Amino acid sequence: MHDDAQGRFAASVLPHLDAAYNLARWLVRDAHDAQDVVQDALVRALRHFDGFRGGDPRPWLLAIVRNAAFAWLGARRPGEVELPDDELDAGLALGATPGDPETLAIRRAERREIDAAIAALPIAFREAVVLRELEELSYRDIARITDVPIGTVMSRLSRGRSLLADALRPHALRALT
Amino acid sequence: MNNDDDLWLDALLDDELDGAASLALQRRLAAEPALQKRLDERRALRDAVRAQATRHAAPAQLRAHLEAMLAPRVSAPASADAGATRARVPLRRAAARPWMAAFGGACVATLCTLVAVDPAALGWHRGVVAASLQAAEASEAVSAHTRALLVDHPIEVASSDQHTVRPWLSARLNFVPPVVDLAAQGYPLLGARRDVLSGETAAALVYRHGAHVISVFVRPAGSDAANGSEALSVVRGFNVIERTQGGLAFCFVSDANPHELQALADLVTPLAGK
Numbered sequence: 122m123h124d125d126a127q128g129r130f131a132a133s134v135l136p137h138l139d140a141a142y143n144l145a146r147w148l149v150r151d152a153h154d155a156q157d158v159v160q161d162a163l164v165r166a167l168r169h170f171d172g173f174r175g176g177d178p179r180p181w182l183l184a185i186v187r188n189a190a191f192a193w194l195g196a197r198r199p200g201e202v203e204l205p206d207d208e209l210d211a212g213l214a215l216g217a218t219p220g221d222p223e224t225l226a227i228r229r230a231e232r233r234e235i236d237a238a239i240a241a242l243p244i245a246f247r248e249a250v251v252l253r254e255l256e257e258l259s260y261r262d263i264a265r266i267t268d269v270p271i272g273t274v275m276s277r278l279s280r281g282r283s284l285l286a287d288a289l290r291p292h293a294l295r296a297l298t
Numbered sequence: 299m300n301n302d303d304d305l306w307l308d309a310l311l312d313d314e315l316d317g318a319a320s321l322a323l324q325r326r327l328a329a330e331p332a333l334q335k336r337l338d339e340r341r342a343l344r345d346a347v348r349a350q351a352t353r354h355a356a357p358a359q360l361r362a363h364l365e366a367m368l369a370p371r372v373s374a375p376a377s378a379d380a381g382a383t384r385a386r387v388p389l390r391r392a393a394a395r396p397w398m399a400a401f402g403g404a405c406v407a408t409l410c411t412l413v414a415v416d417p418a419a420l421g422w423h424r425g426v427v428a429a430s431l432q433a434a435e436a437s438e439a440v441s442a443h444t445r446a447l448l449v450d451h452p453i454e455v456a457s458s459d460q461h462t463v464r465p466w467l468s469a470r471l472n473f474v475p476p477v478v479d480l481a482a483q484g485y486p487l488l489g490a491r492r493d494v495l496s497g498e499t500a501a502a503l504v505y506r507h508g509a510h511v512i513s514v515f516v517r518p519a520g521s522d523a524a525n526g527s528e529a530l531s532v533v534r535g536f537n538v539i540e541r542t543q544g545g546l547a548f549c550f551v552s553d554a555n556p557h558e559l560q561a562l563a564d565l566v567t568p569l570a571g572k
Contacts, residue, residue: 127368128368131365131368131369135361135364135365135368138360138361138364139353139356142354142355142356142357142360143353143354143355146354147354152354155354156357156360157445159356159360160360160363160364160445161445163364163367167368196494196497197494231350232350232351232352235346235350236350236351236352239347239351253312254344254347254348254351255348255353259314260309260312260314275305275308275309276305278308278312279304279305279308282308282340282343282344285343286340286343289343
């Protein structure tokens with residue numbers, strides 16, 4: 122690769138390094154492993170930079186990071202990357218209709234509790250929640266990054282949030298922490 | 299109320315509904331207090347997550363390594379010395395591991411090559427499958443070696459004491475690699491880590507020789523591997539020696555010269571008759 126292409130790559134990608142690391146860190150749930158994944162992803166991204174046709178580099182980079190994280194997990198912890206099937210979906214029916222005290226509890230939940238609840242989500246829901254709530258990406262970008270239809274993004278995000286709400290209710294918090 | 303309602307409420311919160319759908323939902327919200335309450339709850343959850351959840355910032359060292367990797371090249375990438383000069387500043391944090399500071403530069407230079415050579419692109423023609431397989435594995439071992447040095451965790455258990463390293467590995471692997479400290483012969487043991495080669499967990503022993511770091515990957519040999527077989531190759535400037543002995547496959551990787559690498563290979567896996 123020529124220096125000018127490499128320079129353009131650095132200028133496009135390095136500003137989004139925190140987002141890349143954040144996604145990798147939430148997907149593999151380990152600081153060292155996340156560095157490995159980002160490293161792999163950057164090497165892949167550099168190799169495919171010719172295929173990047175301008176626009177916002179962040180979703181493009183995050184898609185590569187996401188794929189690198191899944192490849193990494195697939196080789197080392199394959200149990201974590203199995204996508205939810207219908208059975209799992211059926212098990213996710215919502216719990217009791219919450220009342221006000223529970224809403225209050227969610228509002229007051231602490232960082233530690235919220236982090237633990239996100240980390241405990243199955244990966245398909247976790248990635249949707251992280252990309253939406255922490256990276257504030259649009260449904261369309263999340264669909265591109267995770268390579269699923271927008272409808273699937275909507276249902277995963279919604280189910281992910283419902284699981285978080287369940288985990289952060291007062292009785293559940295005790296079990297979580 | 300059903301699960302689909304949550305989906306629409308979320309889409310409303312996320313500002314992803316088009317005008318008509320948004321209007322229809324607003325009408326329902328005005329008529330159904332339970333739905334409005336549900337929306338308030340979803341909003342409270344979203345606000346709490348956004349306000350509190352940890353956004354992990356890239357570690358300074360990772361950033362420094364990547365910046366060094368992407369810095370404009372000032373000379374041919376094959377020149378490790380030029381790379382080292384450039385990389386030494388961002389790598390100063392790693393001064394506690396001087397061998398690593400010395401090698402970061404070489405790795406940075408190598409990474410440029412890494413990008414160009416994809417193991418998958420190494421050719422896979424009928425008749426040379428065995429050779430390709432070997433080339434792919436050597437290439438993978440070199441990648442594992444450089445990756446470990448770049449990402450700052452070449453070692454999970456840092457010890458020159460073979461009686462510390464060996465039990466640490468055997469507790470985590472389903473085989474027991476030979477671990478010997480060869481400081482007296484000029485190859486001090488720095489430690490070990492686990493790594494993955496060809497989808498299998500391998501032990502990676504890390505030795506130092508002068509200014510060179512040497513990775514020794516060990517894993518159970520395939521049933522078809524001939525005992526005592528040996529292959530020497532050069533992958534992206536790194537010397538690679540592969541040996542099979544006692545049911546284990548060894549792979550020695552370093553930028554040390556072939557004779558120095560061979561000497562270590564002979565110390566770790568003394569061949570019969572030598």
